[in-house]
Amino acid sequence: xxxxxxxxxxxxxxxxxxxxxxxxxxxxxxxxxxxxxxxxxxxxxxxxxxxxxxxxxxxxxxxxxxxxxxxxxxxxxxxxxxxxxxxxxxxxxxxxxxxxxxxxxxxxxxxxxxxxxxxxxxxxxxxxxxxxxxxxxxxxxxxxxxxxxxxxxxxxxxxxxxxxxxxxxxxxxxxxxxxxxxxxxxxxxxxxxxxxxxxxxxxxxxxxxxxxxxxxxxxxxxxxxxxxxxxxxxxxxxxxxxxxxxxxxxxxxxxxxxxxxxxxxxxxxxxxxxxxxxxxxxxxxxxxxxxxxxxxxxxxxxxxxxxxxxxxxxxxxxxxxxxxxxxxxxxxxxxxxxxxxxxxxxxxxxxxxxxxxxxxxxxxxxxxxxxxxxxxxxxxxxxxxxxxxxxxxxxxxxxxxxxxxxxxxxxxxxxxxxxxxxxxxxxxxxxxxxxxxxxxxxxxxxxxxxxxxxxxxxxxxxxxxxxxxxxxxxxxxxxxxxxxxxxxxxxxxxxxxxxxxxxxxxxxxxxxxxxxxxxxxxxxxxxxxxxxxxxxxxxxxxxxxxxxxxxxxxxxxxxxxxxxxxxxxxxxxxxxxxxxxxxxxxxxxxxxxxxxxxxxxxxxxx
Numbered sequence: 001x002x003x004x005x006x007x008x009x010x011x012x013x014x015x016x017x018x019x020x021x022x023x024x025x026x027x028x029x030x031x032x033x034x035x036x037x038x039x040x041x042x043x044x045x046x047x048x049x050x051x052x053x054x055x056x057x058x059x060x061x062x063x064x065x066x067x068x069x070x071x072x073x074x075x076x077x078x079x080x081x082x083x084x085x086x087x088x089x090x091x092x093x094x095x096x097x098x099x100x101x102x103x104x105x106x107x108x109x110x111x112x113x114x115x116x117x118x119x120x121x122x123x124x125x126x127x128x129x130x131x132x133x134x135x136x137x138x139x140x141x142x143x144x145x146x147x148x149x150x151x152x153x154x155x156x157x158x159x160x161x162x163x164x165x166x167x168x169x170x171x172x173x174x175x176x177x178x179x180x181x182x183x184x185x186x187x188x189x190x191x192x193x194x195x196x197x198x199x200x201x202x203x204x205x206x207x208x209x210x211x212x213x214x215x216x217x218x219x220x221x222x223x224x225x226x227x228x229x230x231x232x233x234x235x236x237x238x239x240x241x242x243x244x245x246x247x248x249x250x251x252x253x254x255x256x257x258x259x260x261x262x263x264x265x266x267x268x269x270x271x272x273x274x275x276x277x278x279x280x281x282x283x284x285x286x287x288x289x290x291x292x293x294x295x296x297x298x299x300x301x302x303x304x305x306x307x308x309x310x311x312x313x314x315x316x317x318x319x320x321x322x323x324x325x326x327x328x329x330x331x332x333x334x335x336x337x338x339x340x341x342x343x344x345x346x347x348x349x350x351x352x353x354x355x356x357x358x359x360x361x362x363x364x365x366x367x368x369x370x371x372x373x374x375x376x377x378x379x380x381x382x383x384x385x386x387x388x389x390x391x392x393x394x395x396x397x398x399x400x401x402x403x404x405x406x407x408x409x410x411x412x413x414x415x416x417x418x419x420x421x422x423x424x425x426x427x428x429x430x431x432x433x434x435x436x437x438x439x440x441x442x443x444x445x446x447x448x449x450x451x452x453x454x455x456x457x458x459x460x461x462x463x464x465x466x467x468x469x470x471x472x473x474x475x476x477x478x479x480x481x482x483x484x485x486x487x488x489x490x491x492x493x494x495x496x497x498x499x500x501x502x503x504x505x506x507x508x509x510x511x512x513x514x515x516x517x518x519x520x521x522x523x524x525x526x527x528x529x530x531x532x533x534x535x536x537x538x539x540x541x542x543x544x545x546x547x548x549x550x551x552x553x554x555x556x557x558x559x560x561x562x563x564x565x566x567x568x569x570x571x572x573x574x575x576x577x578x579x580x581x582x583x584x585x586x587x588x589x590x591x592x593x594x595x596x597x598x599x600x601x602x603x604x605x606x
Contacts (some may be wrong), residue, residue: 009409009500013084024144029095029230029262030115031273031307032130033121035351038359039381039395041429041442041476043122050120052521052532052576053564054167054601056118056188056210063519064535065122066497067138069502069510073241073591075192075208077252078109082124083446083511084472084501089401089421091127094258095230096276096485098132102299102329103336105134105404111236112142113212115157115169116188119143120525124476125444126425127377128399129347129363130321136399136423136448137472139557144178144595146218146228147173151221153317154270154606162576165190178220186212194594201592205243205249205289211235219240224267235346239289241591249289257284269311275504277303284332295333299405312328319349319363322586327405335411339372349379350373357385367403371400374451375422375545398422407452423448438480470510472501488526495519503545512588514541520543530565534560556585572603 018180043065053059058078062065070087071078079087092099094108096478102106121141128135155171166600168191173182194208207310211234239251257280265272284296312318329336347365354360365377379397387393402420409416429443450466457463474497481492501513509515516539523532541553559581564574576599586592 001562002433008096011564026147029145029228029250029260030093030141030143031271032096034129034359035349036123036127038383039361040427041440041455042125042126043478045120045122047118048151050114050117050442051157051159051559051603052534052599054115054157054188054451054599055161055190055348055578056422057112057167058109060111060114060120061122061140061595063536063558064493064521066124066495066517067122067140068512068514068517068538069545070586071110071587071591071593072581073192073206073588074194074594075110075190076206076238076241076591077107080109081513082141083474083476083497083500084443084470084510085301085448085487088404088452089136089423090135090136091131091139093131093139094232095142095144095260096275097260097279097303097305098134098256099256099258099279100134101281101404102301102327103283103297103404103406104282104330105401105407108236110208110211110233111240111256113186113210113214113232113234114188114211115167116144116214116234117142117553118145118230124442125395125427126379126397126399126423126446128377129349129365129397132323132345132367133497135403135421136368136401136421136425137446137534144214144216144230146175146182146216148180148220149177150175150220152257152606156602156604157601159574159599159601162597163190163192163194163594164193164379164597165601167601180216182212182214182216184212184214186210187528194453194597196584196592201243202245203240203502203592203594204242204245204247207252208238209237224265226263226264226266228260228264228273230258230262230410232256232258234258235404241301243590248287251286253284253286270308272306272308274363275303275305277301277305279303293332295331297331297336298335300328302328305527309527315354316352319347321345321347321349321365329405331405331409334406335414336405339405339409344368345368351513359409367400367402368418371416372402372420374402374420391431393431395429397428398424401452402498403452405434407464412459412461413454413457415464418464419450419466421448421452422449436481436483440478442476444474444476446470446473457474469504470501471504472499474499488524489524491523493519493521496555506545508545508547510544511543511545512541514539516540525531528565530564532562538585538587551589552584554590557581557584558583558585570605573603574597574601574603576601 003181056068068081087106124138159167159170169186171184214232234256236254259278261276270484279301281299287294309319328340345367349363351361367374381395383393393580401417425446429442432439448470451468454462479494501510518537536555562576582596
C-alpha cells in the first residue's frame with residue numbers, strides 16, 4: 001500500500017481543474033452535532049487548523065484544545081483525558097457513529113487517519129443519550145461533509161519534517177447539482193529516532209506509519225431524497241520505543257474498515273435518516289518485531305440506525321432515535337475466543353424554542369445490552385440570551401460506559417460480573433460577546449460510580465473491578481478574538497482549564513490529570529502571507545494514584561510557530577518550527593518528547 005502514496009505528486013499533475021461554483025448544498029453525516037452546540041461547548045477545527053499539527057491527532061488536541069494527551073513518545077500509543085476522566089470515558093465519533101474499540105473500550109488516537117477529515121469537533125461534557133457508551137467526559141467527532149455544485153477539484157498536501165517524517169494527503173472530487181464523489185488518500189510515516197542529551201534518552205525503535213484511503217459518494221434524487229455512501233480504510237503500524245539500542249524490539253499493527261450507507265428524507269415536517277454501517281477493527285501485537293504475532297484480535301460491528309425528527313409547528317420538534325448493533329470478536333493469545341453480544345437502544349428527544357432568546361431540550365434513552373443491566377439515561381439542556389452581549393447555557397445528563405470485551409473475557413482476569421459505569425454531570429456556560437471578542441466561562445461537575453479499574457488479585461494477576469467513586473470538577477474558559485480588514489486579518493484563541501479529579505475514597509488526585517492547562521493560538525494574514533503561533537502550558541501532573549512527588553511530571557511550556565506564503569494562485573508553501581524554545585518535557589513518565597524540530601510543506605489546490 002505504501003508504494004501507492006509515492007505516486008501522489010504524479011497524480012496531482014494529471015488531475016482536472018475547473019472554475020469554482022457557488023456551493024449549492026453541504027451534507028453533514030453527523031446530523032445531531034448542531035443540536036449539541038446549542039447547549040454544550042463544542043470546539044470546531046477545520047482542515048486548515050488540523051494541518052498546523054499534521055504530525056498526528058495527539059498534537060492537534062494538545063495544542064488546540066483543553067484535552068490532556070498522554071503519549072508514550074511522539075506518534076506512539078496515545079490516550080485522551082477530558083475533564084479528569086479516562087480514555088475509556090471519551091467517545092470517538094466517526095460521522096455520527098461511536099467507533100471506540102470493542103476490545104479496549106477506547107479510541108486509538110494516533111491511528112485514526114488525521115488528515116482524512118474535513119472537520120474535527122471536540123465536545124466537552126456527557127453525551128450518552130445521543131452517542132452511547134463512553135461519552136462521559138467528552139467526545140471527539142471526526143467529520144466529513146459532502147459538497148454539491150463544485151465541479152472538479154483536486155487538493156494535494158505534502159509535508160516533510162525532522163526525523164524523516166512525511167505527512168501527505170491527496171483529495172480528488174467531482175460534484176454537480178445532484179452527484180458528489182470524493183476520493184482521498186493519506187500517508188503519515190516517520191523513522192522517529194531523536195535524542196535528548198540532557199536526559200541521556202534516545203527514542204530507539206520509534207518508527208510509525210499510518211495509511212488512509214477514503215471514498216465518499218452521494219446522490220440527490222430530489223430536494224427531499226438523498227442517498228450517500230462513505231467508506232474508509234486505515235492501516236497503522238507503531239513500534240514501541242525502547243530505552244537501549246539492544247533492547248527487545250516490539251511493535252503493534254492495526255487496521256480498520258468503516259462503511260456507512262445513509263438514506264435521508266427531508267420535508268418541511270419530517271426529517272428521517274436511515275443508516276446501515278459495518279465497522280471492523282484488527283490489531284496484532286509482536287513481542288519480537290521479527291517474530292510471529294504474540295496476540296491480536298478482530299472486532300466486527302454491524303449497525304442499523306434510524307433517526308427521525310417530526311416538526312410540530314415552528315417552535316417544537318420530537319426526535320426518535322433507534323439503534324441496533326451486533327458486536328462480534330475473535331481474539332488471539334488473550335483467552336478471548338468468539339464473544340458476541342446484541343446491543344439495542346431507543347431514545348426520544350424534545351426540542352422547544354418558544355422565542356428567539358430561549359431554547360430548551362430534553363432526552364431520555366434506554367440501552368438493552370445482552371447479559372448486562374443498564375441504567376436509564378437522560379439529558380436536559382437550555383440556552384437563554386439574557387442580553388445582546390450575554391448568553392447562559394445549562395446542561396445536565398446521566399451517562400454510562402459498558403464493559404469492553406477485554407474487561408469481560410481477557411484471560412486471565414476477565415470479569416463477567418462487571419456492571420456498567422454510570423456518571424452524572426452538570427455544566428453552566430456563560431458566554432459574553434463584545435464586538436469581535438467572545439469569552440466563555442464554564443464551571444462543571446462530574447460524579448462517576450462503579451468505575452471499572454484493573455486491580456491486582458491474590459492469585460497474582462490483574463482483574464477489572466467496579467471500584468472507585470470519582471468526582472471531577474473545575475473550570476474551562478475560552479477567549480476568542482477575530483478581526484478582518486481589507487487585506488489582512490487576525491484570529492486569536494486562548495483557553496484555560498482547571499481540573500480537580502479525585503478518588504473519593506482516598507481523596508487524592510487521579511494520575512495523569514494536570515491541575516492546570518493553558519493553550520493559545522494566533523493567526524495573522526496579510527495578502528499572500530500567513531503567520532501563526534501556538535503555545536501550550538501543562539501544569540504539574542501526578543503519574544501515580546498516591547500523589548507521589550518523585551514520579552510526577554514537571555510543568556512545561558511549549559511554543560510552535562509557522563509561516564506560509566502563496567506566491568501564485570493555488571500554490572501554498574509553509575514552514576513550521578515545533579518546540580521553539582527547546583523545552584524538555586514528558587506527557588508520559590519515562591517517554592521524553594522531541595526538542596526543537598522542523599517541517600516544510602506544500603499545498604496545491606486546483
